[in-house]
Amino acid sequence: MRSIYSLSLKDLENYLLENDFKPFHAKQIFRWLYDKRISDFDQMSDISKKMIEKMKEDLSIETLEIKDKQVSKDGTKKFLFKMSDGALVESVLMIFEYGYSACLSSQVGCNMGCSFCASGLLKKQRDLSAGEIVCQALMIQRELDLDGKRLGNIVVMGTGEPFDNYDNVMKALSIINDPFGLEIGSRHISISTCGVVPGIERFAKENLQYNLAISLHAPNNELRDKLMPINKAYPLEVLFEALKDYASINNRRLTFEYLLLKGINDSPKEADEIRKLLKGMNAYINLIPYNKVSEKDFETSDDENALRFYDLLKKNNVAVTLRQKKGDDIDAACGQLRANNIK
Ligand code: SAH
Secondary structure (H helix, E strand, O other): OEEHHHOOHHHHHHHHHHOOOOOOHHHHHHHHHHHOOOOOHHHOOOOOHHHHHHHHHHEEOOOOEEEEEEEOOOOOEEEEEEOOOOOEEEEEEEEEOOEEEEEOOOEEOOOOOOOOOOHHHOOOOEEOOHHHHHHHHHHHHHHHHOOOOOEEEEEEOOOOOHHHOHHHHHHHHHHHHOOOOOOOOHHHEEEEEOOOHHHHHHHHHHOOOOEEEEEOOOOOHHHHHHHOOHHHHOOHHHHHHHHHHHHHHHOOOEEEEEEEEOOOOOOHHHHHHHHHHHOOOOEEEEEEEOOOOOOOOOOEOOHHHHHHHHHHHHHOOOOEEEOOOOOOOOOOOOOHHHHHHHO
């Protein structure tokens, strides 16, 4: 059965119209789902019995089952959700000075095969539906409801490649962003891609205000080919041409993510290559400590080396931040909780 959470406001209006109901009820229904966050059609007290019965016939209102939950000392919460077909998906709730942020998965497993990443240990089983992506955010908001708190930010940085599941991710974000939906502002929504160029080109044309983040991790093709197979399909010069086109249309600041991998990409040579690569772009680079994955040989850079790398970029006028570690006492690396649970 189709999930009601896969329907945008427009989809729900069309559904009501097709069934001889007035489309304006869609907004009321959205309020029940995303504002009051009810779990049963019968709780929609201002919706007619007839409409409720029809929806019960056609649409599922089921959300996700919490299979596991880990809480870190710093407040980070990691959820393992079970989908209706049994597939397992991870989402993370993080607490920052600026508020609560949810990291959502876009696929069950991932096919991008980045050599350092735990998500790729298990190949992609399937794409997540828009409703399954929306429900991750909704479930996390329900968790926050217990403390009267509100989810303020969404990052699509969990398991999966969002631009390999473009339509469902975009529909989900439109529901999350909708003033009658979860009402999270565009500028508080970020999508992270490993560099799927056709997705970047499509995204550029939509002229949405979401933030775009690129997992860079290596500033030259030789190294990037080894770390990220996507680079063989879309090498750096192709990627950066697409990013420059994006920037010329959207005028938005780009984020580059850069994992600090000890002895691999953290020497002054790479810092200088980053400087050249980002020159003249409206962008900043976020240096990220690597979360250890037991199946992989990679280690995060020593603190001393990380700081030296950071200072070197800063000195060369590259806009750079060094990300604080979150939840490193739990299975925080992408795909770790899921992989450990399946094992
Ligand atoms: N496929 C998308 C989004 C999911 S991955 C992308 O590649 O951007 C989200 C981010 O986590 C990426 O930057 C990814 O490279 C990074 N990542 C993967 N494994 C990690 C690990 N063990 N520790 C820290 N970051 C990791």
